[in-house]
Amino acid sequence: MMRSMGRWEPNARGRLERAALALYRERGYERVTVAEIAREAGLTERTFFRHYADKREVLFGGSAALQEFLVGKVAAAPADTSPIELVVAALAATGEVFDERRDRARQRQTVIDAHPELRERELIKLATLATALAGALRERGVEESAAILAAQAGIAVFQVAFVRWLADGERDMAELVRGAYEELRTVTAGG
Amino acid sequence: MMRSMGRWEPNARGRLERAALALYRERGYERVTVAEIAREAGLTERTFFRHYADKREVLFGGSAALQEFLVGKVAAAPADTSPIELVVAALAATGEVFDERRDRARQRQTVIDAHPELRERELIKLATLATALAGALRERGVEESAAILAAQAGIAVFQVAFVRWLADGERDMAELVRGAYEELRTVTAGG
DNA sequence: CGAACCGATGTCAGTGTCTGACATCAACGT
DNA sequence: ACGTTGATGTCAGACACTGACATCGGTTCG
Structure with a gap:
């Protein structure tokens, strides 16, 4: 040893x-x-x-851990929750991981945003995350395309919330995720 | 000359x-x-x-043209339409461009799906498209985050519809886009 | 008409990313 | 001791991509 x-x-x-x-x-x-x-x-x-x-x-060493975290949350949530709520609740919980490291995340994001090659990598990480979330939803019996759309919509919510979290100095991820989710509901309700 | x-x-x-x-x-x-x-x-x-x-x-020579097409449709749509409907209507109209070229699109997509580097490029094209659509919505007075979420949700709808369009032999883009949009509404309505 | 110009292409040399094959060497188990 | 293991080093090479300069039809203008 x-x-x-x-x-x-x-x-x-x-x-x-x-x-x-x-x-x-x-x-x-x-x-x-x-x-x-x-x-x-x-x-x-x-x-x-x-x-x-x-x-x-x-620059993306942590994304596997984030994915495991989210998939774990989705898998462990109560049984009577709707797909999109499962995803949003998991995303809101990422505050546990993120809120402590806002400065470092800001530095990293500044670099990523400045270089298309890095943006590409970030996007495929998010897409992989979406696929993993959709898989976790399917494990719970959610139908295929509903799972994909819920996961994808969840990622959109996360992106909006994450940008605000970086810019913001006070509000935590949970609050910002909830806010973005409410906006999404308003937007998609429009007909 | x-x-x-x-x-x-x-x-x-x-x-x-x-x-x-x-x-x-x-x-x-x-x-x-x-x-x-x-x-x-x-x-x-x-x-x-x-x-x-x-x-x-x-492999992505056509994406600029697609973007112009969609942005043009959004800009030209009637005034009283909701943001997400603007995007969905534009996407449904892509049949004009796509429906004739299903075989070629299938070949191209098979190559892309087999190689992560190409998936990355595809994703950044879609993200660029989403940003352009959000910009077109803002031009029409839609508020920032609503524009982003509507555009992003629209892209999710498009991706689901596009996969089905490739697999399918008969139904056209318009029909598949409408179907995927209805599913999204069902999913996001869930609380 | 001829000269200057232009724009797409070719040629060449060089940098940097990424890979395969093989060597090294401390720690560990037997 | 001794072989094994695993992280590292060394080396050579393929290939993506770039900058600088040359080429040469076609176009324009005097």
């Missing part, structure tokens, strides 16, 4: 993520090479690519 | 798009090099990159 110091400095991924965010913020995503990130983290370029599939992925 | 044959074969973009789709279908996206596509089209790699920003973009 390893006590605390192995052959290598621990937490290679953490060091890579920190170094990447810092460098991307200083010089902009395109003007940073993977070799530089790796060097800053005390590693080699090749090792970077063993931890992250590509140069973008290093 | 040039009659019909210039110094170069005409329609370079069209040739590149055809060659790319054919090669991607034969061997899969990753196993085709840009140099091969260009050679197949009677051009050089460098010229490919003058027409398309990258290897993915060659």
